[in-house]
Amino acid sequence: MISFAKKIFNSKKSVLQISLSVFKIAKTIKVLVVYCLLISTQCTANNFDFTPNLQKAYSEIFKLKIHSGRELLAKEAPNNPFKIYLEDYADMVELLNSENQKAYQKFLDKEDERLELIEESEKKSPYNRFLRAEIKLHWALIKIRFGHEIKASYNVIQAYRLLEENQQLFPNFLPNQKSLGCLHVLIGSVPENQKWISNLIGLRGNIQQGLQELQKASKDNIWGLEAKFCTIFIQAYVLKFDSKQNEEMLQLLENQPDNLNISLLLIAISLKDNRTEQAIELLKKSPQDSVYLYFPILELYKAETQLFKENYSQAIASYLTYLRNFKGKTFVKDTYYKLFICHWLLGDEKKGKLYLLKINGAGSIVAESDKAAQKFYENFIKNGVLPNKTLLKLRLLFDAGNFEEGKKELAKLSEKSFLNAVEQAEFNYRAGRIFQKLNQLEKAIGFFKRAITLTEENDWYFAPTSALQLGYIYQKNGDKEKAKRYFEKSLAYKRHEYKTSIDNKARAALTEMGY
Missing domain, CATH: 1.25.40.10 (Tetratricopeptide repeat domain)
Structure with a gap:
């Protein structure tokens, strides 16, 4: 596969890189968790039995109530493909949230194991290919987060092919409209002069096609919520986001006030779209009690709102809480940069520089904000000039x-x-x-x-x-x-x-x- 990839992707911009770069948008505010594609509809084909208990587990995991979701999954037969899928989804959420390298190594074998179990299930069910594609996409996100981008790109291509084949076999199968719609938007983002690369390896689609597919799925009583969720994400991070989309996303949360998944996405978009007061209100309403998985990213959101309100001491407290509670690498460099900024604006340049000097040895440069922080540090070391x-x-x-x-x-x-x-x-x-x-x-x-x-x-x-x-x-x-x-x-x-x-x-x- 690697030698094949080298022959195909000699150009500066391969479709794999392009696909990956779109996935990387999610990493700048750490809401990648909310981009995963879920399963939530009734299936009665042989061993594909989406029981009421599993549907409840899906709902809990989608809301990021991971513990209660796992408790429900434990009651189900081990070979039920929906259980296998939802276990994979829960694992993905926790891995992306924690960035725990040991846990990642522990779960590496789970991808192939779960894919094989589902592939051996009822071949005539549209869920056979669909669930495998979803797991492929889960692991694409996980591999990107842990620095294995080439492997992640293969996952994206394989997921696309499974979904396309499923679409041909089952054209009225709504879940495909949601998942394939997302990929068609991403493929459609490739400029015309680079389409030959995606065509060469069989990736085809366009933005309007993808949005139309998501729109169709949004009308479904079960899949509609997720399709709307994906559409809002794409509008904010791939296309353009305006006041109309903002109203739509607020309505989405109003209908799902106990959904931390949706809440995290909306807070991130509000901060990105210069809507600080809206972000503050969303943070106040965000469900954060013990039934939900704890997300350190919330501390960064709180810190950002305080920074924008010029409450630098409060911002410092939240940035430090993030560093204490998060053991991964994403946004660490950016957090040290923001701690420098806060102390500097408070007039404590000496203490600010202590945080500035920590940037180089900390975190990673996967997120663009971390890249910017690293570049700021390097310019400071080179020129000694503060902003x-x-x-x-x-x-x-x-x-x-x-x-x-x-x-x-x-x-x-x-x-x-x-x-x-x-x-x-x-x-x-x-x-x-x-x-x-x-x-x-x-x-x-x-x-x-x-x-x-x-x-x-x-x-x-x-x-x-x-x-x-x-x-x-x-x-x-x-x-x-x-x-x-x-x-x-x-x-x-x-x-x-x-x-x-x-x-x-x-x-x-x-x-x-x-x-």
């Missing part, structure tokens, strides 16, 4: 959603307020984002173009992100040619810390427009 506090406060105002306050701060500044090119580029980018959010698009366009000009010869992320936003602006205005030009421009930048997420969004936008 500009004025620009940092502009960024925090934007991240918090305080756009009018940000505009007031911008009125006091100009490009000449900053002494070097990187600060001038960042100023223009920050200004562009604030005016874009205020729908003052002509001003935003000017600032974004200036940020690109100042960044052309460097690997700062202000140029690719500005190009991406210009693409969105021109797309919104109906100017497809300019939108295409700027989306392609954002893809052209080779080295920056947010390349994965920016490239994914640019590719998705291009394919959405038919390029």
Whole structure:
């Protein structure tokens, strides 16, 4: 398989890498757990018996009540494929949440064992291929988290082929609409000039096809919740997220107030979409008692809201709680960076630098925020330069959603307020984002173009992100040619810390427009 992969994927961007890069979006806020594909419908074909007890177990595990879900599973026959699937799902949740390397090694053999047990079950049932595909996707996420990306890419391809075959054999089987819809969106995010790679290995699909499949599944009484869940995730992390999608996701939670899975996703999206007050309210309502699996990521969400509200001491407390309770590697570098920021803004530069110096020896650089923290550390060691506090406060105002306050701060500044090119580029980018959010698009366009000009010869992320936003602006205005030009421009930048997420969004936008 490895030699075959080397022959197929000599290009700089293989479809495997593209598929993996889409999966990596979930890792920046640690809600990958909520992206897994579940099983929740009645089946009566021979040994595929989705009993009421198993349906209850599914519901509990989906809500992240893992302990009670496992108790229900223990009452079922060991060879029931639905039990095997749900045990795999529960294991995946715990592995992704804990990042426990010993537990990962312990469960490695479970993938093949479970796949074989299901494959030996009733061959004529549509669940035979479907459940195997779902387990393949579970392990793709797990392998990515533990650094085995090539192996994960094989899982994605194998899952796709199982689902496609199942679709041909059972075209009215709704679960396939949900799972295949997600993969079709991801495959559809590949730009046109790289489609030959996905076609070569048999991966076909497009964004509209995938969204339509998810829409069909969303109307199902049982699968509808999960399909909506997947659609919201895709809108926020692959496509575009607007006020309409925001209302839809709030309604989803209102109908499922005891679902921590949905709550985690919505909090993460709210923070990502500059809706700090909404995130604070969601955190207050989030179910967090002892019946749920404890997620350290909640401490980071709390810390982020406090940072955006300029409550730095409270933010420090939550960041430290995350470090105490989480034994894995994801977001550790970013947390040390944020601890530096909080102490620095409180005026304690000495203590802040102690946390800054911890970045290099901690965590991993899988998540983009961790990559950014590592790059910040390396630049500091090389140049000894700390960030500009004025620009940092502009960024925090934007991240918090305080756009009018940000505009007031911008009125006091100009490009000449900053002494070097990187600060001038960042100023223009920050200004562009604030005016874009205020729908003052002509001003935003000017600032974004200036940020690109100042960044052309460097690997700062202000140029690719500005190009991406210009693409969105021109797309919104109906100017497809300019939108295409700027989306392609954002893809052209080779080295920056947010390349994965920016490239994914640019590719998705291009394919959405038919390029």
